[in-house]
Amino acid sequence: MAVAAVHAGGIADHIHPEPQGFVRRYVFSLDHKIIGIQYIITAFVFLMLSGLLAEVIRTQLLNPNGGFVASDTYNEVYSVHGSAMVWLVIIPMLTGGFGNLVFPVQIGARDVAFPWLNMLSFWIFPVSGLMLFSSFLMGAPTAGWMEYPPVSLQGAAGTSMWCAAIFLVGVSSTMTGINFVVTILKMRAPGMTFTRMPLFVWGQFATAPLLMIATTALAAALAALFIERQFGVPFYDPTKGGSPVMWQHMFWFYSHPAVYIMILPAFGIISEVLPTFSRKPIFGYKLIAFSSMAIALAGFMVWAHHMFTSGLAPFLQLPFMIITFVIGVPTGIKIFSWVATLWGGKIHFSTAMLFAIGFVGLFTIGGITGIFLAAVPFDLHVHGTYFIVGHIHYVLVGGSLMAIFAGMYYWFPKMSGRLLNETLGKIHFWLFFIGFNGTFIPMHWLGMLGMPREVATYDPQFAFWNRFETVASYLMTISILIFFVNALWSIRNGKRSGPNPWGARTLEWQIPSPPHYYNFKHIPTVYGLPYDFSQPLPYKGLDEELTDSPPPVAAGAH
Amino acid sequence: MSVASLARDAHGEVDQLYIETRELRLQGFLLFLVSDCVLFSSFIFAYLYLRNSGQGWPPPGIQRLDVAFAAWNSVVLFGSGATMHYALENFKHGKFMRYIWFLLATIVLGAGFLGGQVYEYNHLIFGEHVTWWGSGIFGASFFTLTGMHGLHVFLGVCYLTVLVLQSAAGVYTRGKFFGITAGTLYWHFVDVIWVVLFSIFYLL
Amino acid sequence: MNAAIVERLGAVIAGIVVAVVAFYALYKDWNASGTENQVFKLMLFLLGIGAILALLAGLNVIGFSPAKGA
Secondary structure, three states, rough: OOOOOOOOHHHOOOOOOOOOOOOHHOOOOOHHHHHHHHHHHHHHHHHHHHHHHHHHHHOOOOOOOOOOHHHHHHHHHHHHHHHHHHHHHHHHHHHHHHHHHHHHHHEEEOOOOOOHHHHHHHHHHHHHHHHHHHHHOOOOOOOOOOOOHHHHHHHOOHHHHHOOOOHHHHHHHHHHHHHHHHHHHHHOOOOOHHHHHHHHHHHHHHHHHHHHHHHHHHHHHHHHHHHHHOOOOOOOHHHHHHHHHHHHHHHHHHHHHHHOOOHHHHHOOOOOOOHHOOOOOOOOOHHHHHHHHHHHHHHOHHHHOOOOOOOOHHHHHHHHHHHHHHHHHOOOOOOOHHHHOOOOOOOOHHHHHHHHHHHHHHHHHHHHEEEHHHHHHHHHHOOOEEHHHHHHHHHHHHHHHHHHHHHHHHHHHHHOOOOOHHHHHHHHHHHHHHHHHHHOOHHHHHHHHEOHHHOOOOOOOHHHHHHHHHHHHHHHHHHHHHHHHHHHHHHHHHEEEOOOOOOOOOOHHHOOOOOOOOOOOOOEEEOOOOOOOOOOOOOOOOOOOOOOOOOOOOOOOO | OOHHHHEEEOOOOEEEHHHHHHHHHHHHHHHHHHHHHHHHEEEEHHHHHHHOOOOOOOOOOOOOHHHHHHHHHHHHHHHHHHHHHHHHHHOOOHHHHHHHOOOOOHHHHHHHHHHHHHHHHHHHHHHHOOOOEEEOOHHHHHHHHHHHHHHHHHHHHHHHHHHHHHHOOOOOOOOHHHHHHHHHHHHHHHHHHHHHHHHHHHOO | OOHHHHHHHHHHHHHHHHHHHHHHHHHHOOOOOOOHHHHHHHHHHHHHHHHHHHHHHHHOOOOOOOOOOO
């Protein structure tokens, strides 16, 4: 695919004056890197809050008769936990956070296509998060993060607040999606054809259309629920001619692509970390790139596999089952490619690498249980049980969250100029890995034995494993606290990293740590894939980046 | 006739920065229209789903919509699409006063459409007590979808009014007029959505 | 009933005008290049279709009217 040459005087040459003052530089910043950091910090705050809710859940489940919180409170807790983790942690962290932080530099751009829109997208996010958590003050939603009617129609005011909060964060997501699509289509450096883009960029490029299109479908569903609750306009209430199953269709038409939103950027992170710490080119670059696009597209065609028990017409179950099986194929292609990348490599077990390898193993487990669930007969048996909870946490925590940690250990030095402490990192990893598996493996057999999800009390036969899970979950929580301590300490006291502590080859590692606000003094020209460790770097024009020379355009001139 | 050759900067040279920025804005705006399309499509799905949910259509007690007035009102809106097209054409050819007249005509026709919708709503709600927003799935789908569309038309009329004021103040030149192009794209989009809504509510 | 006839007449006449204008504009701009012009061409076409639909509705070929029924 031909890439337009840079014309003199265009965007690539235009370095705007440096922002002045604390507010312009760090609060209302237009710089994609600062915005990315803002997203990451905010998402980690919501991770803590939502993780606290998770520990309330686990503590309640220590005893079969509960007793830690009232049943209604418990319902509120898991509903907000799920909603916050999906919409306030994983999606913003991976798209707004790592997306903003990394990929514009990786494509050799100075910023995203619409920096002001980017800033607006960010600021909507903490506001909507506050709105969601404020629902506790007015009767938080109690029908789970999926808020199926008719139960959600009967919920207290917090359910309407939930609708508004998620709608708002959805607007932020949609704008980010548009921003990223245009940036990747139009602002790549000269010579960077699509097949020379780093795989993290491919991950974002596959995700951005999902953000744009799927999130808007959710907005419609939420708006309809809101106006039904507030103004009595019947969409879902069966007593007025509405259809609760219609909510499920509309909700899952978004929420299935949403799970791909939550994993495709993570796949991109892993595809960057593994080759760097294996000192080997990524195996199957085109396989990974194109399978990401295939997953994104096919992700729109499988939503009803969440609805096999909803009374869906049986003739529909078969095609959804088959397409769901088929989606496992491009994902499996990636797993094989990653394993092949590791094979024969000179592995450096840095903390980032530990999380990345852990991802490959744990996401595979989550993916396999997903294939189990694709089979209708099996799903009919375990739908609504802890098997599902086990599956989703393997892919979202063993998958997405591990990739997030891998990305943090990998890119923290680029953004701060200092390395995270490796010893604390390894403690974090092992405690997390053990705690995570201890918490979520037993859920699979608990589910098959029949323990339902989203219940405050349970049959005493499940008591031992629930207690086991709770103790293991405390280990996970401690490990995450260790991570936060590490991060806060390392910002000031971490070992200085220099521009490229890992010897990586993508463009962000060829500029200072932290980068200048303008990213590159001169936009480089790209001649090949970044991953070929035996070759010289495939870039031209980077000679001045690590020197002290000023940028070519004076700060005040245009 | 290329935009590129006409966009000049303060020194009279081809304004490469503007050309590239304009391309970004165009793509971004088109993607915004795509996502707006998804929004309408979701509600259209809901309407079609509810309509086919086996209770018969129209629901008991509701009359089918009479197409006469809506057909006229639709043509008013489609006419405004034609006038907007000619507004942009005239601006591109440098005929400023004609551009302003066509733009004003678009605004008048657009506002006329909105007035027509108010009349139609009035007739439906207070006329024969056919239906209102909350009275059943027919009202829910009809008023939500046409209401959303009306809101889009209203915002469009506001934006076109801003365009008139900006144009009078000389904001747009023959080389730099993306605001007008975007307004035309948006206005056509609103038109096309109405073609679909008119068909599914009045013709199906 | 009277109002309905006026409305229908208006729909038919104006529908013809708008359809002709839209398709003529499409014909004239057929060779225009550039992303936005492609989008305009598509939208003009759909606009023309819309005008034709409204015209047919005015003639009672499609759509419902309480007097006749479709």
